[in-house]
Amino acid sequence: MDLWFSEYHTNGVKMSIRVEKQLFSEESDFQRIDVFGSEEFGRFVTLDGSVIFSEKDEFIYDEMIVHVPMAVHPAVRKVLVIGGGDGGVARELSYYEEIEQIDVVEPDALFVRVCQEFFPDNARGLDDPRVKVYYRDGLRFLRRKQDEYDLIINDSTDPLGHTAGLFTKEFYGSCYRALHDDGIMVYQHGSPFFDEDEDACRAMHRKAYRSFPISRVYQAHIPTCPSGYWLFGFASKKYHPLHDLDAERWKRRGLKTWYYTTNLHTGAFMLPKYVEDLLEEEEHRT
C-alpha cells in the first residue's frame, strides 16, 4: 500500500509523510482533527490538514518554548499556557518544582481528548496536580486578567486558523496586562523563509516589539514545520533573554533534555542575516 499524507507549505511546495494507517478523524466545533501513524515520524496529529506535532519532533518545540524562558526568569510561580491542549508544554513545565500553578487554556476539548488517547506521553503533562485546564477562548480568558502571571506561553498553532486572534496586537496587549512587572511571554513566531509567510512573521514582531520593552526572536529546527525552520518570540517586561540567562542555575537543576542546552540557548538567538534584517526593518518602521 502506498498511502501518503501531504501538506502544502506553499502553492508550489508540499511535504509528504508515508502513512501506515489513519488512527482518527473527526470534526470538532473548531477544526478537523486527524491522527496518523507513520514509520518515519511515529504518530502525528493534524488540524485542518496541517501537521501540529509528531512523536518524532515534538520534543524540539516543547523544550524550546519552555526552557528558554525558564532559564532566564529567576522565580516563576504562575504560568499561563494558551493553546497547548496536547499537554507537551505542561509536561516540560512540570519538571520545575518552584512552579505553583499552570493554567492551560484550550478552546477545543476534543483536541485534548484525542491527545490523551493517542499521545499519552504528552498528555500526562495535564495530569500534574498544578495544572488546571480551561476550555475557553484564549482572548476571552485573558480579558479580565491583570498582574497575575510570571510567564505566558502562547502555544497556539496557526496564525491564520481559528487561533488567529492569538497573534494580534490585542492579544499581546492583554498578555502584557496579565503579566507581573517582570513577566515574560513566549510565542510561536512562524517562519519567514517562504515569501507568503514573511508578512505574517514581520507583523508578529512589529506587534510584540511595540507592546513589550524587550522583544527578541530565537530559532529552532523543526522538520515538520514549513521549511523545517521555526522562530519563537521572546517578549519581556524586564529580563533580557541573553543578559539574564543564568546557565549555571539551570544546569544545577539536572533536567534531562534532548534538544535544549544553555549553549544552544545563546546560539538560538543568533539569527541568519536575512531574518535579522527583516526584524530590524520592522523595529525601525514608524
Added chain:
Amino acid sequence: MRNCVNWRRPVDKDSVFLDKMAGMWYNISILCECGRSCGNLAEWKNTMNIELQRSAPLYEALEHFRRQRVVPFDVPGHKRGRGNPELVRLLGEQCVSLDVNSMKPLDNLCHPVSVIAEAEELAADAFGAAHAYFMVGGTTSSVQSMVLTACKAGDKIIMPRNVHRSALNALVLCGAEPVYVDPDVDAHIGIALGMALSDVEKAIMAHPDAKAVFVNNPTYYGICSDLRSIVKIAHAHGMLVLVDEAHGTHLSFHEDLPASAMQAGADMAAISMHKSGGSLTQSSLLLLNSTVNTRYVEQIINLTQTTSASYLLLSSLDISRRNLALRGHESFAKVTAMAEYAREEINSIGGYYAYGKDLVNGQSIFDYDVTKLSVYTRDIGLTGIEVYDLLRDEYDIQIEFGDIGNILAYISIGDRIQDIERLVGALEDIKRLYSRETSRLHNAEYITPIVAATPQKAFYAEKELVPLAQTPGRICGEFVMCYPPGIPILAPGEMVTEEIVDYILYAKEKGCSMQGFEDMTLERLNVLK
C-alpha cells in the same frame, strides 16, 4: 435526544454551538415553545413554499449551460477567460466561465420570461412579496426605482432627512420635492433615529398631496420606525410607502426581528442582498406589493439599468435567496446571539456603550435590529472614526464605519465567535492604550436642514465656488457627505448655516472621508448664484 414534541430534526453543529452560547453567556429567546424547557430551537413558521425554495433556477440553468460547452461567438470578449489569462488567475476559471451574455437559455434581465422570471418569483415568495426584481446596480438602483416609480417632477415625497444619498439623487433625477420629517436625535449617542409616527402624521396632514412616504428601516445603526402604523396612515391618505430596507434583508427570516417592509404591508422595498443576505457586492432586490403596477416598475427600472447584466451577480442573488430561505432562520438566530454576546462583553469593558433594545422608546425608536452592533465610543474620549482607524491600522480589524460618536461592526452569517473575541479584545486594548479626556468633542450628528429649492433645481442651477467660511446664508448646489454612512450633511437646495460649516470642518479634522463636492479639498463649496 431531549424530549420535545416539536422536535423534528437532529441537532446539527450550528445549533449545538448556539445552545452552548445560550447556556453559557446569553439567554436567547428563540428556543422551542413546547413548554418543557427542552432547549431546542423554535420551528420557524414562514408562509413560503420550502419545497420550491430548494431550487435555484438561474443557477441551475448556468450550470447546465456550462456543461454544454457552447462555443462563444458573442460577448464578453474574454471568451470564458481564454483571452485574459491574468483575469483567470485572479478570479478563477469557474468564475470567468460564468461571466456570460444574456441568451435564450439564460433569459434576459431587461425582460425576464424564463429562468430569471422563475428565480424572481422564488425571491418574492421567500420575502413575502407579490413580485421581486433582481437588481444589478446596487441597492442604489432599487431605491431610485422606488422613488422614480412613485414621483414625477413637482410631486412631493415625505422622507426623513437621514436618507441615503441614493434617495436624494433620485430626487435630482425626477424633480420631486422632498418634505423632510425630522428624525429624532438621541441626546446621548448623537445619532439620527427613526421617524416618530406623530411626526409622519403631521407631515401627511400638512402635505395631503404628497405621493409617497419614504422610510429608512432599519437605519444603518439598526433603528426601526413603527412601519405598520406608518403604512396604515399613509394608505389611508392614498400615499405609497417606500422602504429603504438596505440594512434589513434578514428581517424577513426571523420572527424575533423587527417587522420587514413586506410584513408591514409597505408597497415597495429595496433590499441589499449583498449586505446581510450574502450575495455579491452590487446585487440587490426590489420588492413589490400587489398595490404597484409591475409593468410600470419594469419600464422605470429599464430607464437606467444596464442591458448587459452580470450573471455572476444574478446567480449570486439566486443562490443567496435559496440559502436565506433554507437556512436564514438558523443563521440569523446565531448572528443575533453573537451580536448580543458582543454587546454584553463590550459593555462590561466600561467606557463603551454598545446599545440594543434598551434604546427602544416606542416612537422614534420603535424597535431595534439586534443583529447590528453599534457602539458609542466618546466616553473613552475617542471619536468613532478614531476607533475605526485604530482598529484597522493597529489591530487589523476592518469594521463597517465610524462616525463622530459611534462605530458599527457588521456581524453576519460569515462570522465566528473567535472573531468576536478579537473585536472585543481590541476595543479593550484601545481603551487601555488610547483613551483620553472626553472634552472638545462635537455634539449631535443631525442638523435640521432648511430647504430653499428642490434638489433638481439647485443641482442644475448656475453655481459658483465660494470659500467655505463665506457660504452661510447661501443655497448649496451640491452634496456634502461623510462616507460611510453616506447620509448627506448638505443636499442641493439646502441653506448653508454656520452650524453646518462648523460640523463639516470638525468631521474633516477628525479624518472622515468627505465626498460629493466638486472641490476635492473642500476648501470651497458650490453655491447657487
